[in-house]
Amino acid sequence: MSDLxxxxxxxxxxxxxxxxxxxxxxxxxxxxxxxxxxxxxxxIVARPRLRALALAVANIFQTIPSLALFGFLIPLxxxxxxxxxxxxxxxxxxxxxxxxxxxxxxxTSIDPAILEAAEAMGMTESQVMFRVRLPLAKSFILAGIRTxxxxxxxxxxxxxxxxxxGLGTFIFRGVAMVSNVVILAGAIPAAILALLAxxxxxxxxxxxxxx
Amino acid sequence: xxEPASTxxxxxxxxxxxxxxPAKEPRSILNGISLRIADGEVIAILGRSGSGKxxxxxxxxxxxxxxxxxxxxxxxxxxxxxxxxxxxxIGYVIQETGLFPHLTVRENVSLxxxxxxxxxxxxxxxxxxxxxxxxxxADEFAKRFPRELSGGxxxxxxxxxxxxxxxxxxxxxxxxxxxxxxxxxxxxxxxLNLARRVSKTIVxxxxxxxxxxxxxxxxxxxxxGHVAASASPGDFLKLDQPAxxxxxxxxxxxxxxxA
Numbered sequence: 001m002s003d004l005x006x007x008x009x010x011x012x013x014x015x016x017x018x019x020x021x022x023x024x025x026x027x028x029x030x031x032x033x034x035x036x037x038x039x040x041x042x043x044i045v046a047r048p049r050l051r052a053l054a055l056a057v058a059n060i061f062q063t064i065p066s067l068a069l070f071g072f073l074i075p076l077x078x079x080x081x082x083x084x085x086x087x088x089x090x091x092x093x094x095x096x097x098x099x100x101x102x103x104x105x106x107x108t109s110i111d112p113a114i115l116e117a118a119e120a121m122g123m124t125e126s127q128v129m130f131r132v133r134l135p136l137a138k139s140f141i142l143a144g145i146r147t148x149x150x151x152x153x154x155x156x157x158x159x160x161x162x163x164x165x166g167l168g169t170f171i172f173r174g175v176a177m178v179s180n181v182v183i184l185a186g187a188i189p190a191a192i193l194a195l196l197a198x199x200x201x202x203x204x205x206x207x208x209x210x211x
Numbered sequence: 212x213x214e215p216a217s218t219x220x221x222x223x224x225x226x227x228x229x230x231x232x233p234a235k236e237p238r239s240i241l242n243g244i245s246l247r248i249a250d251g252e253v254i255a256i257l258g259r260s261g262s263g264k265x266x267x268x269x270x271x272x273x274x275x276x277x278x279x280x281x282x283x284x285x286x287x288x289x290x291x292x293x294x295x296x297x298x299x300x301i302g303y304v305i306q307e308t309g310l311f312p313h314l315t316v317r318e319n320v321s322l323x324x325x326x327x328x329x330x331x332x333x334x335x336x337x338x339x340x341x342x343x344x345x346x347x348x349a350d351e352f353a354k355r356f357p358r359e360l361s362g363g364x365x366x367x368x369x370x371x372x373x374x375x376x377x378x379x380x381x382x383x384x385x386x387x388x389x390x391x392x393x394x395x396x397x398x399x400x401x402x403l404n405l406a407r408r409v410s411k412t413i414v415x416x417x418x419x420x421x422x423x424x425x426x427x428x429x430x431x432x433x434x435x436g437h438v439a440a441s442a443s444p445g446d447f448l449k450l451d452q453p454a455x456x457x458x459x460x461x462x463x464x465x466x467x468x469x470a
């Protein structure tokens with residue numbers, strides 16, 4: 001225990017830098033994943049074929065073991081290679097499904113009486129979407145973002161395997177050195193980040209709950 | 212639209228309307244419906260569940276589309292109406308109210324005027340008018356959310372919302388169905404006051420004979436997708452068609468022997 005504390009104090013600068021890198025990886029990945037999933041979720045509400053395809057593809061990404069996915073991406077042109085860019089692509093692919101699925105479920109699990117009233121009032125389809133469905137789906141979408149963020153923080157540690165930096169750097173180094181202390185120097189901050197994200201996003205989610 | 216001088220144009224006219232749900236095994240819901248509903252009439256559509264009364268209502272604002280015959284709203288077939296314009300001219304009240312839970316009372320009520328881009332002061336004034344019509348204090352309720360209202364209050368707001376854009380026609384589907392008997396009687400009285408003051412064409416669907424007789428200026432009985440009877444509330448109880456007698460008997464409403 002005291003070893004661990006000693007490691008934290010002597011490597012403070014290094015650990016903080018790893019946290020910064022990790023947050024950057026997660027932040028950028030989440031921003032991209034949200035920018036893809038939420039609009040896609042809106043689009044698939046009225047398009048059953050595209051919906052089946054989009055959900056299936058997002059599902060497949062989720063089932064690929066993360067280390068393997070990183071490996072698959074390295075040889076690809078443009079999005080591949082060694083470093084943060086490849087890691088972000090992989091993290092985005094993992095974050096897609098929870099956000100997409102929750103967006104879709106949120107948009108479609110609205111009380112039929114409310115939708116009927118909106119329709120009967122002469123709201124156009126886009127008015128129903130943006131003034132009724134989307135506001136009522138907010139907390140669902142946020143729940144998806146929360147799940148995706150936690151997944152991304154965890155899987156983000158593996159990004160160090162392809163040279164993307166972040167808290168995984170300590171974990172891989174610790175494994176190589178057979179040193180629990182070094183592993184924990186990466187694992188503990190990662191766990192704390194995940195808990196913090198869970199708490200903050202959970203708070204927002206409850207705040208936005210309408211029903 | 213100029214009206215012919217001799218025969219006033221009905222607000223709503225069903226001309227031998229049929230409605231079949233298209234499916235592998237098509238289901239016929241309504242058959243040979245012919246009804247002329249004059250401006251300002253309050254038609255109570257009576258029938259047991261499955262009689263097609265809700266479907267009939269939904270044909271008028273084209274939530275369902277009739278499959279044969281023709282259905283005219285202010286002289287124009289609903290098929291020829293611009294869907295949005297048709298619906299914005301028809302208020303719609305349902306049992307579960309369908310109030311938007313994320314909007315305040317004020318935002319719910321003023322939604323259609325806002326979509327129609329009414330100027331702010333006119334929308335504001337109209338909000339106060341319709342709230343007064345349904346017997347709610349506009350300032351007190353403006354900022355409340357639907358979840359903060361009682362069932363009766365929600366229903367009143369639902370009616371206020373339907374009236375907000377001053378539609379000529381009001382459709383109501385079991386509007387008082389989900390309320391306790393006392394609140395229900397209260398709202399029926401409020402409805403009568405309101406109907407007298409607004410002079411709208413109102414089509415009200417109910418399974419409750421007492422309610423139909425109380426609120427309608429005319430009662431129409433639907434039975435298995437057909438119009439079984441159409442009469443004033445006073446005459447309705449005297450009709451001797453089997454379907455009417457049967458419905459009255461089933462309603463356990465003890466009335467004196469018809470003369």
